[in-house]
Amino acid sequence: MSRRVVITGVGVVSPLGVGARLLYDRWSAGETSYANGLAPCSDFDPTEYMSTKEVRRSDRFLQLAVGACHEALEHAGWNGERPYDSERVGCVVGTGIGGMETLEGQHDVLRDKGPERVSPLAVPLMMANAGTAGLAMRHGLQGPTQTSVSACAAGTDAIGAAMRLVRSGDADAVVAGGAEAALTPLSRAAFTAMEALTDSGVSRPFDARRDGFVMGEGAGILVLEEAEAAEARGATILGEVLGYGASADAHHITAPSPEGRGAALAIERALADAGVGPEEIDYVNAHGTSTQLNDRAETEALKAALGEERAKAIPTSSIKSAIGHLLGAAGGVEAAVTVLALNDGKAPPTLGYEEVDEGLDLDYVPDGPRDIGNGGRLVALSNSFGFGGHNGVLCLAVG
Amino acid sequence: MAAPTQEAVEEKVIDAIADLGPERSEITRDASFESLDIDSLDLVEMNQVVDEEFGVQIKGEDAQKLKTVGDAIDFIVARAE
Numbered sequence: 274m275s276r277r278v279v280i281t282g283v284g285v286v287s288p289l290g291v292g293a294r295l296l297y298d299r300w301s302a303g304e305t306s307y308a309n310g311l312a313p314c315s316d317f318d319p320t321e322y323m324s325t326k327e328v329r330r331s332d333r334f335l336q337l338a339v340g341a342c343h344e345a346l347e348h349a350g351w352n353g354e355r356p357y358d359s360e361r362v363g364c365v366v367g368t369g370i371g372g373m374e375t376l377e378g379q380h381d382v383l384r385d386k387g388p389e390r391v392s393p394l395a396v397p398l399m400m401a402n403a404g405t406a407g408l409a410m411r412h413g414l415q416g417p418t419q420t421s422v423s424a425c426a427a428g429t430d431a432i433g434a435a436m437r438l439v440r441s442g443d444a445d446a447v448v449a450g451g452a453e454a455a456l457t458p459l460s461r462a463a464f465t466a467m468e469a470l471t472d473s474g475v476s477r478p479f480d481a482r483r484d485g486f487v488m489g490e491g492a493g494i495l496v497l498e499e500a501e502a503a504e505a506r507g508a509t510i511l512g513e514v515l516g517y518g519a520s521a522d523a524h525h526i527t528a529p530s531p532e533g534r535g536a537a538l539a540i541e542r543a544l545a546d547a548g549v550g551p552e553e554i555d556y557v558n559a560h561g562t563s564t565q566l567n568d569r570a571e572t573e574a575l576k577a578a579l580g581e582e583r584a585k586a587i588p589t590s591s592i593k594s595a596i597g598h599l600l601g602a603a604g605g606v607e608a609a610v611t612v613l614a615l616n617d618g619k620a621p622p623t624l625g626y627e628e629v630d631e632g633l634d635l636d637y638v639p640d641g642p643r644d645i646g647n648g649g650r651l652v653a654l655s656n657s658f659g660f661g662g663h664n665g666v667l668c669l670a671v672g
Numbered sequence: 673m674a675a676p677t678q679e680a681v682e683e684k685v686i687d688a689i690a691d692l693g694p695e696r697s698e699i700t701r702d703a704s705f706e707s708l709d710i711d712s713l714d715l716v717e718m719n720q721v722v723d724e725e726f727g728v729q730i731k732g733e734d735a736q737k738l739k740t741v742g743d744a745i746d747f748i749v750a751r752a753e
Binding site: 324325326329389390392393394397 | 692693694709713716717720723724
């Protein structure tokens with residue numbers, strides 16, 4: 274019998290505010306948080322968590338991770354003291370880009386003041402593993418640490434990797450998720466140049482009028498623990514990571530394979546890893562970016578992996594309709610709210626979904642939140658797909 | 673560039689260190705960098721400010737010899753002269 278991996282804490286900093294429950298409630302109530310095609314975390318103040326020196330020594334993506342991690346550890350009841358040997362607690366934080374603000378800011382310094390003025394902090398702040406390193410250092414986590422850098426699949430890949438560290442026995446607990454803070458002039462220009470961002474400024478996943486994603490920032494962190502150890506310490510179990518599946522499209526640097534084959538493979542692998550069949554899935558937290566290509570390919574992938582009839586019957590929604598696309602943070606935030614949704618027994622809505630697009634014929638829950646399940650165990654998939662063709666899927670359960 | 677008087681250098685160094693995190697009241701001539709939690713990366717940042725202001729560079733072995741705020745002030749004043 275392999276080791277089971279449970280979730281004991283979730284934490285989120287999102288454009289809808291600081292707090293996982295806050296985000297879930299606001300999304301469920303139909304609130305959105307973006308303007309002019311951007312979704313910043315305007316309510317987040319890093320000085321609530323960090324000293325002046327710590328703030329100076331961290332890029333914004335790490336600061337957002339620190340905020341989310343603070344909530345997740347508190348939620349798990351780890352206040353101050355770790356229930357495990359430090360050397361048995363790992364950390365895996367995914368990000369699409371890393372310290373983009375630092376990179377751009379220091380490039381300005383290089384251009385305007387010369388190379389001798391570039392900060393000695395530039396490298397440790399901008400490196401993509403600074404999120405993982407920062408949380409490990411802050412909380413004294415000396416177990417295995419990794420960083421997933423798989424674009425918009427990074428947060429999901431991080432949780433998948435973390436689950437496997439616990440399952441394999443390499444760690445007894447892992448702090449895992451995603452963080453991103455890339456609302457900078459360069460990255461906005463770059464995403465605009467590839468026509469990935471919305472012109473209309475509206476995030477409308479799966480709707481016929483969808484025209485690109487709203488770029489957001491944030492962080493989502495989960496505390497994963499080995500099930501028996503968590504139960505032994507009397508932890509409140511929020512849910513379980515049943516399985517994880519990953520694949521690559523091996524198709525194109527940005528476009529998904531048209532029939533969603535790579536994504537379907539990741540979904541099939543997540544189900545197989547979890548040991549559950551399509552009939553047991555109660556909810557799908559879709560990647561649902563609001564781009565023409567993703568939402569069609571993802572719909573195709575769900576049909577291919579779950580069977581057309583079953584795929585159409587499962588409530589499938591995208592939180593990107595509320596907060597936009599948090600890139601490498603998306604998978605962390607979405608796993609956190611999916612766990613809360615399952616605890617609530619509800620499928621939250623895809624906000625603003627009105628016009629049906631031909632071939633996009635799943636149940637996108639425009640009328641949500643809606644009750645799901647029959648009172649027993651609830652199981653969900655959380656999908657993330659990234660540029661480069663990276664596909665990551667988590668299978669999560671509650672009850 | 674500013675004239676490197678003892679007072680001018682002291683003021684600039686204390687300002688630069690205060691920007692790095694320590695409480696201003698703790699930044700005295702006798703305070704050690706260790707007690708102020710100022711490490712080698714911080715010293716490079718402080719040096720960038722001092723270099724811009726007084727044209728003095730504190731590098732490598734020189735930086736390693738500086739243990740207190742006063743050491744740094746005296747070094748800069750001496751080099752600037």
